[in-house]
Each structure stands twice: as structure tokens, then as C-alpha cells.
Amino acid sequence: MKNILFTLFLGIVAIQAQEADHLSMTLKFQDSTLLIDARYESSSIGDSDSAYFLLNPGYELDTIVSKGLKSYTVTQKKGSPLPFYHLEFDKEVAGQKTLLVDFRYQINLSEQNHMKSNWIELNADKLWFPNRNNLNNELTYEVSISNFPESYHLITHSDAVITKWDNQITISKTDPWYEVMILAGDSMKEWEFDDNITVIGSTDIDESTFRSIGLKVKHSIDILNAYFGKSDPINDFKVVLRNSSRSELGLGYQFNRRDLIVTGVDFDSYGNLSHEIAHFWWNKADFIKEPWMNESFANWGMYQVLRKYDKEEYEKVIASDIEIGETAMPVADASLFAPDAYGSYYCKGTVLLLRLEEKIGADAMQKLLSDCVEKNINSTEGFLSELELLTGKEVRSYFENLLKS
Known part of the structure; x- marks a missing residue:
């Protein structure tokens, strides 16, 4: 038995010592x-x-x-x-x-x-x-x-x-x-919105655009820090505005790199900016195997910002997500490369989080998500375990079935 344990120990040490x-x-x-x-x-x-x-x-x-x-x-x-x-x-x-x-x-x-x-x-x-x-x-x-x-x-x-x-x-x-x-x-410049937020963009961009984007970023960070970030708040943050327009980029996508987002002047809205900022807390999950742990949770952060600053857009987004989610594949099956999975891991997953909030209440939902951030939970199984710990096996089973439906 001692030899077996020693062999297992050596195997663990070897794995830990393996360099990236x-x-x-x-x-x-x-x-x-x-x-x-x-x-x-x-x-x-x-x-x-x-x-x-x-x-x-x-x-x-x-x-x-x-x-x-x-x-x-x-x-x-x-x-x-x-x-x-x-x-x-x-x-x-x-x-x-x-x-x-x-x-x-x-x-x-x-x-x-x-x-x-x-x-x-x-x-x-x-x-x-x-x-x-x-x-x-x-x-x-x-x-x-x-x-x-x-x-x-x-x-x-x-x-x-x-x-x-x-x-x-x-x-x-x-x-x-x-x-x-x-x-x-x-020909780009760094524009300091405040001591913590820097917007980088072309010298041709009007200061009013810098200010508008900076204000939305600040409001979004404040909301999301209060909601998710008790143990992992955003401090310094950078916003990079491409010189390329949405039409030149084709898909016009944005992306997040923890405390930096890359976007453009075409995306000056609370919905666009807050979604990318919310990735700060949810970009550690395996984005190939469980993309909903990235995208649906970032969308959930966006929901919190829209509830406060753009209620009309909030209602439109929810209606769209519900419509798309009705015909989307089960979230549990939606890997990044699964055919037609986008509507599932991006929209349907967020709607299921809404249903979970309706069942357990807004306060419990916030506690669940902030606990996940504090414990660095970054997998579906980890999330379900935290849900069970907070609310019991019955609610876990309820939500697990939703993910499979």
C-alpha cells in the first residue's frame, strides 16, 4: 500500500513539475x-x-x-x-x-x-x-x-x-x-477617463465619444463589482477602440482579455460594453467544452447593467434570448464546435439563469454567483455543486434538468 501511495505521489509531483x-x-x-x-x-x-x-x-x-x-x-x-x-x-x-x-x-x-x-x-x-x-x-x-x-x-x-x-x-x-x-x-492616443479607466483610440475620435464610452464602462464596472466582485473586483481597466469599423471587420466582433476589452466606436452601448466587461469574472472556464460558462454568465452580467441603465434594451434582449432559446439545443450539449450551438450557450443559458433566479430569489442568486467568483468556480459541475450547497439537492436537480432540456 505504501509503495502504491508513493508511486501516486511521484506521479502528482511529475504532473505539477511539467512546464507549460x-x-x-x-x-x-x-x-x-x-x-x-x-x-x-x-x-x-x-x-x-x-x-x-x-x-x-x-x-x-x-x-x-x-x-x-x-x-x-x-x-x-x-x-x-x-x-x-x-x-x-x-x-x-x-x-x-x-x-x-x-x-x-x-x-x-x-x-x-x-x-x-x-x-x-x-x-x-x-x-x-x-x-x-x-x-x-x-x-x-x-x-x-x-x-x-x-x-x-x-x-x-x-x-x-x-x-x-x-x-x-x-x-x-x-x-x-x-x-x-x-x-x-x-495615430492613436490614450485618453484617461479617470484614475482607473483608460480608453485607447484614434486621435480622430471626438472627445465626446471617448467620454460616452468611458462613462458606460465606469457604470458597468461599478454595477458588476458590486454584484460579482466582492473577492475579485476590477481596479484598472483599458478599453481599446479599433481603427477598423464594424463593416470592415465583417462580423464586427468584440473580445475581452480580463482587464482589457477590444471594441470600437460602433459598439457604444451598455449592452455591448457590459457583456465584454462581465467576462472579467467568467473567462477562466474551458471555452471549448463549456462555452456557456463564459458567454451566458457574461450575458447575465450584462442583464444586471441593463436593468439599471437601459430597461428598454433589457426587455428587448430578454425577448430575443427567449425566442432564440426555444429552439436551441440543450445547453449541456453545446460545446463551442457543436453545430448551431451559439444560440444555446449564448442565449438559452442566460434564460435558464433567469429561471433559476425566479426559483431561488435575487438575493440567493447574487450570493451563488459571488460565491462562485470567490471560490474560482469555472465548470458546470462546480456551479451545480455550489447551487446544491446553497439551496439543496432538489434545486440542483431542477437546474441540471433544465441544462439537459
Whole structure:
């Protein structure tokens, strides 16, 4: 028995000691072309003689180089619509302690990243950097940039370290995350709404627009700090306004990176801004397996803001979410890549939270959600366990059945 426990202990220590993947990149801007050399380092290839990497196949690939690499092809993995590079290795390479893969490729920024709008956007959604296995694989990174356009304002993760000298910029992030993020716009300024909120946008934007967005962000943060954030409040916050319009972006999406949101002047409303801000508390869940834990809970935060500041929009949003949710698939089955799942994990899940609030009361609902924040609950099972702890098995069973319906 002691030997078994000791073996289990060694296994746990080994798992804890395993380092996150690391990505080293050199980027060279050459007019509207970005030249990239990337080295991906993973702690182990395991017993497999192959590996999958995400990387946009639309980029011009020069080489992929790795010890024992026999071939690579673009393919799809089961259960994912994304394109992967499938790397096959000599069998004697399987089991090596460290996997090193070098990628060399280039991106036409005028076609891929809105350079025509004086805006560069390199993030996970564009699959612009190599990442092993899937979108939610976390890594550390160090990026060295040369010939960065002098008139462009560089924006990245708030916890990344930026070092500049001569014509060289280095960005490093030691806390693992699932992307390298580089945003940049031409002729931009930082506008201080107050000591805690900074809005970054083009110098062409009217001050009234900065002020309008800043005020909505402040009101939203105040509401959500009071509702969710007793143990995890927002302090400093940044809002980045793209130089690209909604029509130029196509889908016109926004996104959140904890204490930073990326949006545009086209999204100056409480609904748009508060949803992205609410992700601050709900972005730790697995967004591929349980996207409702991200999107429905962020929508719930948006509901709280709209209840206070835009009741007419609140009623419209609820009516729309109910209508969409009526024909949506069960929330429990709605992974990110499930067909037609958006209406389920985005709308239906939020309506189910409304039904739960009706059953247990507004005070109990707020306590439930703030307890989840305090305990860092980021899974459906964790949420159901907290619900049972607060309200009992009968309510847990009620809500669990709703998720499956």
C-alpha cells in the first residue's frame, strides 16, 4: 500500500513539475508583410510519433523543421472544424523529453489584419501563431519585433513585459495563456477617463465619444463589482477602440482579455460594453467544452447593467434570448464546435439563469454567483455543486434538468 501511495505521489509531483509550452518568435515588419520565425517548445511528445499544430493555412509557409520530422500535412482533427498541421516523426523520436519545432512563414497584413484601416490585429482568432493541439492550450511566450511602424501604438496583454531599445521591441509573458496577442493602430492616443479607466483610440475620435464610452464602462464596472466582485473586483481597466469599423471587420466582433476589452466606436452601448466587461469574472472556464460558462454568465452580467441603465434594451434582449432559446439545443450539449450551438450557450443559458433566479430569489442568486467568483468556480459541475450547497439537492436537480432540456 505504501509503495502504491508513493508511486501516486511521484506521479502528482511529475504532473505539477511539467512546464507549460513555450513559444519564441521573431517578427520583422517589411512594408505590409510580416516575416515570422517561431520556435515552439513542448515538454514532451509522449509516446506518439505525430503532433498537431494550429496555424492558419492561409499564411505563406516557408518551412517547418524538427528533429526526426518526416512530413507535415494540413488536416482536421475529429470534433474540431479548425485546420491543423499534422506533423509525423520517425518512430525512434517518440518519447523524447522535449519537442522543438521551428516554423518560418509570412503574413500579408493588408489582406489578413486590416492594414488598410491602419490597424494590425494578431490574436488567437486568426490562428496566426503556432499552438499545439487546440485553442485552449496555454503557453508562455517571448516575442522580438523589429521594424515596427513608428507611428503605431502597441497593445498587448496587461501582464506582459514590454522592453524597447533602438528599433527592437520584446514582449514576454511568463504566466501561461492560450495566445500571443499583438494589437496596433496608427495615430492613436490614450485618453484617461479617470484614475482607473483608460480608453485607447484614434486621435480622430471626438472627445465626446471617448467620454460616452468611458462613462458606460465606469457604470458597468461599478454595477458588476458590486454584484460579482466582492473577492475579485476590477481596479484598472483599458478599453481599446479599433481603427477598423464594424463593416470592415465583417462580423464586427468584440473580445475581452480580463482587464482589457477590444471594441470600437460602433459598439457604444451598455449592452455591448457590459457583456465584454462581465467576462472579467467568467473567462477562466474551458471555452471549448463549456462555452456557456463564459458567454451566458457574461450575458447575465450584462442583464444586471441593463436593468439599471437601459430597461428598454433589457426587455428587448430578454425577448430575443427567449425566442432564440426555444429552439436551441440543450445547453449541456453545446460545446463551442457543436453545430448551431451559439444560440444555446449564448442565449438559452442566460434564460435558464433567469429561471433559476425566479426559483431561488435575487438575493440567493447574487450570493451563488459571488460565491462562485470567490471560490474560482469555472465548470458546470462546480456551479451545480455550489447551487446544491446553497439551496439543496432538489434545486440542483431542477437546474441540471433544465441544462439537459
